[in-house]
Amino acid sequence: MSKPSIPQGTRDLSPEVVRKRQFLLQTLRSIFETCGFQPIETPAMENLSTLMGKYGDEGDRLIFKILNNGLQEPSKQEKTRAALEQVLLGKNDTNLTERALRYDLTIPFARYVVMHQNEIQFPFRRYQMQPVWRADRPQKGRYREFWQCDCDIVGSNSLINEAELLAIYREAFAKLAIPDIVVRLNSRKILTGIAQYCGAEEKLVDITTAIDKLDKIGHAGVQKELSERGLSDEQIGDISELIGLSSLDAMEQAFEKKQISTGMAGIGELRNTLNYHEQLQQVSWTNSKVEIDFTLARGLSYYTGVIVEVICANDRVQMGSIGGGGRYDDLTGLFGLKNLSGVGVSFGIDRIYDVMEQLQLFPETLNVGTQVIVINNGGTNEIYALSLLNHLRVQGISSEIYTDNAKFDKQMKYAFNRGIPYVVIAEDEEQHTGTIRVKQFGGDGQERMTIDALVARLK
Amino acid sequence: MSKPSIPQGTRDLSPEVVRKRQFLLQTLRSIFETCGFQPIETPAMENLSTLMGKYGDEGDRLIFKILNNGLQEPSKQEKTRAALEQVLLGKNDTNLTERALRYDLTIPFARYVVMHQNEIQFPFRRYQMQPVWRADRPQKGRYREFWQCDCDIVGSNSLINEAELLAIYREAFAKLAIPDIVVRLNSRKILTGIAQYCGAEEKLVDITTAIDKLDKIGHAGVQKELSERGLSDEQIGDISELIGLSSLDAMEQAFEKKQISTGMAGIGELRNTLNYHEQLQQVSWTNSKVEIDFTLARGLSYYTGVIVEVICANDRVQMGSIGGGGRYDDLTGLFGLKNLSGVGVSFGIDRIYDVMEQLQLFPETLNVGTQVIVINNGGTNEIYALSLLNHLRVQGISSEIYTDNAKFDKQMKYAFNRGIPYVVIAEDEEQHTGTIRVKQFGGDGQERMTIDALVARLK
Numbered sequence: 063m064s065k066p067s068i069p070q071g072t073r074d075l076s077p078e079v080v081r082k083r084q085f086l087l088q089t090l091r092s093i094f095e096t097c098g099f100q101p102i103e104t105p106a107m108e109n110l111s112t113l114m115g116k117y118g119d120e121g122d123r124l125i126f127k128i129l130n131n132g133l134q135e136p137s138k139q140e141k142t143r144a145a146l147e148q149v150l151l152g153k154n155d156t157n158l159t160e161r162a163l164r165y166d167l168t169i170p171f172a173r174y175v176v177m178h179q180n181e182i183q184f185p186f187r188r189y190q191m192q193p194v195w196r197a198d199r200p201q202k203g204r205y206r207e208f209w210q211c212d213c214d215i216v217g218s219n220s221l222i223n224e225a226e227l228l229a230i231y232r233e234a235f236a237k238l239a240i241p242d243i244v245v246r247l248n249s250r251k252i253l254t255g256i257a258q259y260c261g262a263e264e265k266l267v268d269i270t271t272a273i274d275k276l277d278k279i280g281h282a283g284v285q286k287e288l289s290e291r292g293l294s295d296e297q298i299g300d301i302s303e304l305i306g307l308s309s310l311d312a313m314e315q316a317f318e319k320k321q322i323s324t325g326m327a328g329i330g331e332l333r334n335t336l337n338y339h340e341q342l343q344q345v346s347w348t349n350s351k352v353e354i355d356f357t358l359a360r361g362l363s364y365y366t367g368v369i370v371e372v373i374c375a376n377d378r379v380q381m382g383s384i385g386g387g388g389r390y391d392d393l394t395g396l397f398g399l400k401n402l403s404g405v406g407v408s409f410g411i412d413r414i415y416d417v418m419e420q421l422q423l424f425p426e427t428l429n430v431g432t433q434v435i436v437i438n439n440g441g442t443n444e445i446y447a448l449s450l451l452n453h454l455r456v457q458g459i460s461s462e463i464y465t466d467n468a469k470f471d472k473q474m475k476y477a478f479n480r481g482i483p484y485v486v487i488a489e490d491e492e493q494h495t496g497t498i499r500v501k502q503f504g505g506d507g508q509e510r511m512t513i514d515a516l517v518a519r520l521k
Numbered sequence: 522m523s524k525p526s527i528p529q530g531t532r533d534l535s536p537e538v539v540r541k542r543q544f545l546l547q548t549l550r551s552i553f554e555t556c557g558f559q560p561i562e563t564p565a566m567e568n569l570s571t572l573m574g575k576y577g578d579e580g581d582r583l584i585f586k587i588l589n590n591g592l593q594e595p596s597k598q599e600k601t602r603a604a605l606e607q608v609l610l611g612k613n614d615t616n617l618t619e620r621a622l623r624y625d626l627t628i629p630f631a632r633y634v635v636m637h638q639n640e641i642q643f644p645f646r647r648y649q650m651q652p653v654w655r656a657d658r659p660q661k662g663r664y665r666e667f668w669q670c671d672c673d674i675v676g677s678n679s680l681i682n683e684a685e686l687l688a689i690y691r692e693a694f695a696k697l698a699i700p701d702i703v704v705r706l707n708s709r710k711i712l713t714g715i716a717q718y719c720g721a722e723e724k725l726v727d728i729t730t731a732i733d734k735l736d737k738i739g740h741a742g743v744q745k746e747l748s749e750r751g752l753s754d755e756q757i758g759d760i761s762e763l764i765g766l767s768s769l770d771a772m773e774q775a776f777e778k779k780q781i782s783t784g785m786a787g788i789g790e791l792r793n794t795l796n797y798h799e800q801l802q803q804v805s806w807t808n809s810k811v812e813i814d815f816t817l818a819r820g821l822s823y824y825t826g827v828i829v830e831v832i833c834a835n836d837r838v839q840m841g842s843i844g845g846g847g848r849y850d851d852l853t854g855l856f857g858l859k860n861l862s863g864v865g866v867s868f869g870i871d872r873i874y875d876v877m878e879q880l881q882l883f884p885e886t887l888n889v890g891t892q893v894i895v896i897n898n899g900g901t902n903e904i905y906a907l908s909l910l911n912h913l914r915v916q917g918i919s920s921e922i923y924t925d926n927a928k929f930d931k932q933m934k935y936a937f938n939r940g941i942p943y944v945v946i947a948e949d950e951e952q953h954t955g956t957i958r959v960k961q962f963g964g965d966g967q968e969r970m971t972i973d974a975l976v977a978r979l980k
Contacts, residue, residue: 066571068855069620072564076640077647080560096914098891098921101539104668105531106565106622106652107585112525126566129586129618131656134611146605152593159588161528163565173525174533181535181939185924189535193565197590207564220924222907224899282914341907344915391711397525433555438681448681448800455555456803462557465644465679479642 071198071206081428086415087191089237090211094189099213102188104170106195107161110154114162116169116396124197126163126206133158153257163195167212168393175216176397184217184402191411203381203416213475216394218377221331224340224368224389228406231372231385232350234409239423241378243350248358249332250365250388255317255325256356262293266361269293273305274359277382298356303352305356311357328367335368366391370407374417384413433460433520434484436476440467445494448487450513457517478503486516528664530657534540539620540887542668543701545874546650548696549670556689558672561647563629565654569613575628575855585622585665590616617784617846619626622654627852627865634675635856641675643861650870662840662875672898673865675853675954680790683827686866690831690844693810693868698882701835702809707817708791709847714776714784716813719759721752726822728752732764736841737845764815772815787826794827819911825850829866833876843872891978893943894936899926905952909945909972916976936964945975 068074075083091101110453113125133142138157147157164170167190175182191211198204213230215223228245235243253273257266272284279287281302288298307313310329317325332354339352360369367389372386387407394402418424434454436447447463454461462482465471477485486509487499499508500516527533534542550560572584592601597616604614614704626649634641650670657663672689674682686711687704694702712732716725729748731743738746740761747757766772769788776784784839791813798811819828826848833843846866853861877883895906906922913920921941922934946958946967958967959975 066635067568068564068632068636069566069568072566074564074637075562076637080562084560096917096919097891098894098919100536100890101543102536103534104525105533105540106654107528107531107666109526109528112527123590126590127588128622129588129608131585134609142609143605146602149588150593150598150601153949163587173527176525176537178533179528183935185935187921195565207566207789215924218924220897220926221714222903222922222924225907226924337904338907341728341904342911344911370748431554431559435557438679444681445796445800448684448797452801452803458555460555460557462646463681465674465677465681465685467679474641476644 066164067148068361070204071200071204072204073207077431078429080426081431083411083415084240084421085424085428086411086418087209087211090191090234090409091189093230093233094235096212097187097226099187099189102171102190103192104164104167104174104190106164106193108170108173110156110160110162112173112397113165113169114154114243121165124196125165126197127154127159128161128163129159130157130161159396164192165192165196167192167408169396171212171214172393173397175402176394176399179399185215185223185345186217187215189213203413208214209411211409211411212406213408214404216402218405218406220337221334221368223405224331224370225342227387227405228335228339228352228370229342231407232343232347232352233369235350235372236344236346236348237420238414239349240374240376240414240417240421241349242374244373244375245350246355246358246371246373247332247352248355249328249368250360251324251328251331251367252356252509253328253359255322255328255373256301256304256393258322258324259304259316259320260293260297261295265291265293269301271361273301273357274361276359277355281460297420307356308354310354331368345521346382360386360388364390364393368405376421378418379417381413381417384410384417386410430481430483431461432480432482433458434459434462434486434516435473435480435482435488436463436488437473438464438467439487439489443489443493445484446488450488450498453513454517457521459517459520484516484520486513528665530659532664537888538888541878541883542707542870542874542892544883544887545697545870545877546668546670549693549868550648552689552692553672556646558646558793559632559650561649562651563623563635563649564625565623567623567629567632569619569621570631572624572628573613574921576624579966580624584624585654585656586613586618587620587622588618589616589620620708621757624655626651626669626857626867627652628802630671630673631852632856634861635853635858644674644682645676646674648672652792653917655726661822662872664871668870670868670870671865672867673863675861675863678862678943680793680827681797682831682864683790683794684801684866686846687798687811687829688803689796690829690866691806691811692803694809694831695805697873697877699833699835699873699876702810703832703834704809705814705817705830705832706791706811706827707814707829708787708827709819710783710787710790710826710924711806711815712787712818714781714787715760715763717781718763718775718779719752719756721756723751724752726876728760729818730820732760732816733820735816735818742752747938758865766815767813769813790827810947819845819847821851825854827864835880838876838879840872840876843869843876876968889940889942890919891921891939891941893945893975894932894939894941895919895920895922895947896929896932897923897926898946898948902924902948902952905947906945909947909957912972913976916980918976918979941970943975943979945972947974 107411141157142235145157148155193209195207257263257269272287314329318395346411365388369388371383372385389405391403485501499510501508600616606616607614652666652668654666716722716728731746734742744757755854773788823849828847830842831844848864850862895910910922944960956969958969960967
């Protein structure tokens with residue numbers, strides 16, 4: 063028999079990891095609920111037609127497709143063979159595969175809104191925390207199964223929504239106590255304005271794609287890429303100058319000079335967003351700041367207004383963005399529901415987990431499951447031990463018994479290795495006197511008391 | 522554009538459903554943690570070789586297989602075509618598919634234990650709550666994506682484990698307040714004893730398979746099936762008589778008469794389990810009972826000792842078992858780790874959900890997310906409204922603002938349809954006096970107060 067294994071890029075989560083992830087997800091869930099967001103869940107499998115063509119060519123290639131069942135039926139075989147030939151040409155054919163695994167939470171959300179539009183009260187504030195799957199090349203910190211956590215409002219144009227989402231980011235990272243959080247803010251309209259400013263509006267996608275790589279390839283790299291994408295030296299000079307500006311006022315002056323109305327609108331939206339956001343400030347937000355950053359581009363093409371990205375700028379952390387989002391004006395249009403504007407942000411659960419692990423930010427108490435173990439001494443002591451166990455559990459104290467009557471040392475070793483802090487020992491004398499002996503790991507010797515006294519101590 | 526849809530047998534979960542499911546899962550999680558069980562999670566995708574051959578021929582057909590990525594690469598195409606021919610013959614070929622979706626939680630757990638045996642402290646008490654996927658024909662109450670919730674102890678032969686699992690069932694159904702719970706108990710050793718009693722030990726699988734159908738086809742149906750499976754009238758008479766017995770004493774007398782040692786061992790194990798379980802009783806368990814039921818067989822072939830099944834015997838509920846489990850002596854042997862005995866139980870999350878929905882057992886409060894909505898009156902009132910919103914959220918009160926400055930009636934309609942109980946209105950007069958007007962749906966008129974007074978009322 064070969065040694066069992068799991069697919070490349072996937073992980074088993076140990077109890078310690080599951081508890082930490084639960085803490086992370088629960089912290090976010092609680093903030094979303096306080097802010098009036100509602101949870102939804104969508105199926106792991108979507109129709110292939112729902113997903114294909116929504117994530118670009120590269121995305122299409124990374125979607126995990128599910129083989130149809132019942133292919134061995136003789137009546138289907140001819141069609142199946144023909145379907146395979148299509149698949150080998152890079153096309154889809156529902157005779158071989160018609161379902162696929164969820165690739166992100168955004169497209170399934172858009173699909174959900176369109177399908178359930180008659181049940182939904184708009185504006186619809188929803189959050190969703192589920193795994194997604196991508197056939198990416200596995201590498202450190204990048205998995206083929208990972209969790210996304212999204213929070214969106216659709217059906218409202220108000221910039222209050224943008225302000226609230228910034229507040230949710232800051233509240234979340236305050237609650238998680240992650241230091242040096244920078245929420246970077248920009249607007250697609252400003253990027254469009256920059257393209258118009260240098261007379262290259264038709265090259266907007268080239269410009270944003272190049273700027274988006276700034277963190278990776280630096281200013282010289284961006285300039286080289288812009289040149290390769292056909293922009294003139296003068297245009298590249300303008301772009302470099304504008305994205306280097308450090309204030310809304312400076313950018314506004316530039317746009318005013320050339321009467322770039324889209325850019326001016328972007329400036330106005332960012333100002334309003336910041337004004338609204340000011341009202342939602344909380345004193346606990348000492349670990350984060352919001353910064354206007356004209357170099358922020360966000361790769362995804364569906365954004366149309368304010369865009370946002372979160373980084374942890376702590377020296378000890380080498381990590382890209384741990385969250386991002388923005389406004390999109392027509393996402394549900396993909397599925398036939400037009401003119402519904404939305405804005406949303408995403409939390410990179412796996413990256414946030416890694417940052418918290420690296421900075422040791424998870425509460426110590428999360429690792430402790432069982433508080434008390436009752437030693438199994440066999441015979442009639444066993445029955446007494448079970449009654450003690452029951453007493454602890456009725457009081458809500460996480461406790462277990464060593465179920466086998468093994469050697470004392472073996473039981474103690476188990477308790478130690480599991481990190482269980484309290485050991486209850488009850489032999490004949492304890493049973494006859496209705497008492498227990500308690501040993502605390504790291505403490506001195508054993509102490510005789512009643513089970514009620516132990517309960518009182520632990521509560 | 523075609524109307525969007527989701528694959529047959531899958532579901533979108535609305536906010537109301539997600540909240541109810543969270544309540545259900547959280548109730549179980551809390552009990553598992555109190556009893557010292559630890560959470561693990563395994564990937565949705567397993568290697569196909571891990572799953573195939575573990576669930577019988579029918580199971581193999583129902584596994585969802587994932588198409589390999591990158592099939593369009595020219596160098597792979599020949600092998601892919603050859604692989605398809607194998608798949609069309611009902612065989613597997615890793616050149617076309619090498620991964621599949623999790624079919625249950627038991628096999629991945631066995632695989633986990635073997636892979637992580639050096640990190641695990643045995644006995645290992647784990648729980649796991651995750652979705653599984655099966656290509657079953659969809660029908661009412663049966664889905665292609667559904668959740669399982671398992672709780673197992675491996676590495677201990679003690680019957681205290683069986684007793685604890687019975688206690689977990691009863692505690693869970695007490696906490697969920699499901700009425701008329703019957704925990705049916707039997708032992709595979711008693712079923713073996715019955716087969717030996719009538720001289721048909723080699724037909725044990727036939728006998729258990731037939732008895733397993735008793736609920737569906739009745740006594741006459743079981744007798745017919747036993748006859749078709751080659752048992753004589755005399756043997757069928759013996760079996761019918763024995764499974765009709767109503768006490769351990771009566772069965773013990775029968776086994777004693779013919780010196781059936783395996784059957785006697787089964788009787789002894791059930792008695793010990795019940796004795797241990799007696800010590801773990803809790804006064805809140807008024808809704809459940811444990812019953813010995815010799816007609817309980819459990820289809821799965823890997824059980825070797827005590828077996829258990831839970832039903833809700835309430836007249837208003839038409840539902841099969843809502844939970845089941847038992848002892849298995851060699852599950853990890855499938856992956857090369859021998860002699861590790863385990864025992865576990867499973868909660869049928871979707872069925873339990875349906876029962877609770879039918880009997881209206883979910884707390885009313887689960888449906889209420891947002892407690893307070895602040896009306897958006899535009900202009901400078903908007904800024905005041907945001908400060909009120911912030912005040913509520915700092916106090917942990919789930920609240921939202923209507924983000925657009927829409928007509929008052931439209932905002933009230935939204936609040937009503939969402940079921941938000943309190944509406945805060947703040948126009949010029951309130952802004953100048955630092956007050957609010959509060960309307961409670963179902964109450965009389967509006968009340969002027971401070972935001973602090975509202976907070977105090979809601980806390």
